Amino acid sequence: MSSTAIREPGTSLSTDELLNVSDLSVEFSTRRESVQAVNGVSFSLQKGEVLCIIGESGSGKSVTMRSLMRLLPESRTHIGGNITLDGQDVLAMRNRQLTAMRGSKVSMIFQEPMTALDPVYSIGDQIAEGVMRHLGKTRKEATARALELLELVRVPSPERRLRAYPHELSGGLRQRAMIAVALSCAPKLLLADEPTTALDATVQIQVLILLKKLQEEMGMGIIFVTHDLGVAAQIADKVAVMYAGRLVEYGLARDILLNPRHPYTIGMLNSTVRGQDRSVDIEAIPGNPPDLRNLPPGCAFAPRCGFALEQCSAAQPEPAARPDAGYARCIRLDETAKVAERHPIKA
Amino acid sequence: MTTEIGPVAARRADAVTPAYKPKGYWHTVAERLSDDKATIVFLTIIILAILSAVFAPIIAPHDPYATSMIARLKPIGTESYLLGTDELGRDMLSRLLYGGRMSLAMGILPVLFAVGIGGLLGVLAGFAGGVTNTLIMRTMDVFYAFPSVLLAVAISGTMGGGAASGLLALTLVFIPSLCRIAETATTQIRSLDFVEAARATGASSLSIISRHIIGNVLPPVFIYASSLVSVSILLAAGLSFLGLGVEPPTPDWGQMLSNLRQAIYIQPLVCALPGIAIFIVSLSFNLVSDGLRHAMDVKS
Amino acid sequence: MTSVSNSKTIKPNTLKAVPPGDPRDRGGALQPLLLVENLRKHFPIKGGIFNRRVASVKAVDDVSFEVLKGETLGVVGESGCGKSTLARLLMNLIDRDEGALVFDGDQVGDQGGISLRQLRRNMQMVFQDSSSSLNPRLPIMDSVAYGPQVHGTPSKVAQQTARELLEKVGLSPDLFASRYPHELSGGQKQRVNIARALALDPRLLILDEAVSALDKSVEAQVLNLLRYLKTHLSLTYLFISHDLHVVQYISDRVLVMYLGEIVEIGPVDDIYSTPKHPYTQALLASQLSMDPAERVTEAPLSGDPPNPVDPPSGCRFHTRCPFAETVCSQNTPSLGKRNDPQRHSVACHMHEPGSGHSRTQSPPVYVPSHGAATPKNERRLQGAL
Structure with a gap:
């Protein structure tokens, strides 16, 4: 797919590319069956850019992100395609190079910090450990750095929290501490797996604002996986929408969120409750996501799609250029455009 | 294009899901088990052992009690005595087959009884909580405090030996651990939403236990119980070996091992036969239990 | 996009609307269920x-x-x-x-x-x-x-x-x-x-x-x-x-809870268009817009909700409230008498004349899509009205 004439949105061809993923596929296999979790996914990320991967459960968004760090169980997973991070081929890396990459060049934050933080070490120790291992600092220097990091993520009374x-x-605060651990070695790329989903609304907004500020200050790239379009609008420069393991729409955040073209993106925006008229039903996408164990040969969304034609189920649609810099994998973009004009999306 | 809204559209959409035959939990377990070749092999051994014990009167070539002064301690492969004879000239093959009846019964029955009693007590303790729980579980802890072999020997000894007292002793030994497993499982399940939902319908405790708790407690109890069978066979053999189990002349592997030990230098292979039988059967139970544990962990 | 076409027809509804005058009803329509x-x-x-x-x-x-x-x-x-x-x-x-x-x-x-x-x-x-x-x-x-x-x-x-x-x-x-x-x-x-x-x-x-x-x-x-x-x-x-x-x-109506207490209750449109409690205002302002051009740059509240084990004295929200005064930590505000269930009530000293709070005459106003009212951005919000 990388060979198609779709240009990368928002950027000129430059050497500032931090990450390039082309034709990524991830297959999990057991003795009984194999699951094609990710299929032909390509995207790129410039230095200091935020990409949101949006999708619902089972869309392959988390798998895509984990495969960038090669965090999937090696024995049962087959990763295909190319991942180039900062000029290095991630899929060709040996274990030692991988370990060096994780935590120094790339860090990850998770939805549930309790599972990511070690319960038997204090927050300060956990931040310091990363600093010592990757930057070769002494314990004293590392602890000083830990304090700085807690201040950086705006933890109140950081001296006290260091020992908590x-x-x-x-x-x-736990989420902030986890972000501090992830930032301990000033990564170039931060992978965030729904880090604000479990938080209350008033806290979520605080963490999102913090992440955006840190990202701008430190100039790091972020890949942010979420199912929440509002979160994407708040933080993303670029947006990639995934469905059943494929990237169905890709482009600049404002283009995709305000002017969606793929029927799935349109459906997802329409079915998100946001001040709709209470006297009518929400425009829900009918049906359920497909079974990844036996995907249809054509567009995986076709069975739920109001625009579907017969040829949609016959062959996988190629990415088609949107009016702006993005693309959508749909053969009926002209028709979706008409509908989108009649019913503008409510922000 | 027509506009269809709400549940109508949603309803149709769910009906679009392709039909497939629903599989129950035990069905899935059986399917996963059939994938596990090693477990199948050992399960076959167990089934063969049980069948041969049940049909011992038909299969056995000789009367297991018929002694013969002239055919004592014949080696394996002697004509008409396929596995040789023991110190009283009785046919080893026949005695092993008959002995299997007693040994397997002593392996399986105490565990079954203990599952019934211990399991129920555990479910009760877990579901009721509070004082009931404390009372039941602390009583179990008292039993736990003794080493199981010692406890079995002590109970069986005070009751004067014999198969019945051996059975009782072993049952009592296994109750505490099964009770604990059942209690832990019940406590976990009790806090799940579907039990709350059942309570919200106004269902009685008895109804909730029988309909919602037992079925979910059974798998972990069952897995643990299957691993206890091999322990029970070994303990029963031990009791018989000490003269506390089955009374002679009724054959039993443990007791046969004990009687033949004087002849170990004369016919070592024949003397080892009951031990090998114990070893194979208890090992099989153990490995099948492991296989079950894997198969029943359906979540993965 | 509203339309979803599908040639398959669906069985007519098996549901019948329950006729007005539910036989189970006893106290009449005005008695709360x-x-x-x-x-x-x-x-x-x-x-x-x-x-x-x-x-x-x-x-x-x-x-x-x-x-x-x-x-x-x-x-x-x-x-x-x-x-x-x-x-x-x-x-x-x-x-x-x-x-x-x-x-x-x-x-x-x-x-x-x-x-x-x-x-x-x-x-x-x-x-x-x-x-x-x-x-x-x-x-x-x-x-x-x-x-x-x-x-x-x-x-x-x-x-x-x-x-x-x-x-x-x-x-x-x-x-x-x-x-x-x-x-x-x-x-x-x-x-x-x-x-x-x-x-x-x-x-x-x-x-x-x-x-x-x-x-x-x-x-x-x-x-x-x-x-x-x-x-x-x-x-x-x-x-x-x-x-x-x-x-x-x-x-139809909304009830807002904070640390085990009701802070605001009323008809949905009143709550969403003119929220009175600073907490409700902050909750509404924490909602994310779908438009990347309307990003929130300042969080309406700082910190997490306090632990319900030992909730703050007085108004439980006073530790996070941008308008808190001494009266807030001393007296517990009440929703007041509620004879009419459709009334919009709030438990806040700023909306209780004579409570001793300095802003009873001018409680903060919430302007949708302009963020929460805080003392800092209040002038901007007033201007927007």
């Missing part, structure tokens, strides 16, 4:  | 050698409100605000420390009132976690049929009822009745949970975060289903959620 254990912190 | 008075639940925290009560979680503290017949009352609040405890208290799944429940004029558990068993026929609950709320060892039809069986319906009849209910919630019984929960998607499981709750033909349905764990597209389906069932089965909903958009869409 994860269970002693509230949900929002 | 459920009246909650001074409900209180403190969970003890035991500790020390003698397992003594060392502290208590004040999960629900002196909560009073009413659920009107045929309405949807939305309950919003953050984690730890006591909304799930409230649901379980109303269902009598946990015992209340204090307070009374009156169902259609009958006091629950009172002599001559309504018994718990009768209450449960009339009031059912849909749980949040669709996977743990179904027995994994029972086919879904049996899970749905269980309730009626408990109340003495023969199993054949109960199973027939279950099949009809599955049809109503959009699951074809021929395809689904004998399936097990692990064979269903999250949305399908939640439909089964709804069918199970409807099996006793209740009048009030408590939905505790019933759509929160679902994907957006599935959430929309289930919300539509809930709307549909409500009109056709003349149900009343108590809809608990942390998602303000969903609550706005589905509710």
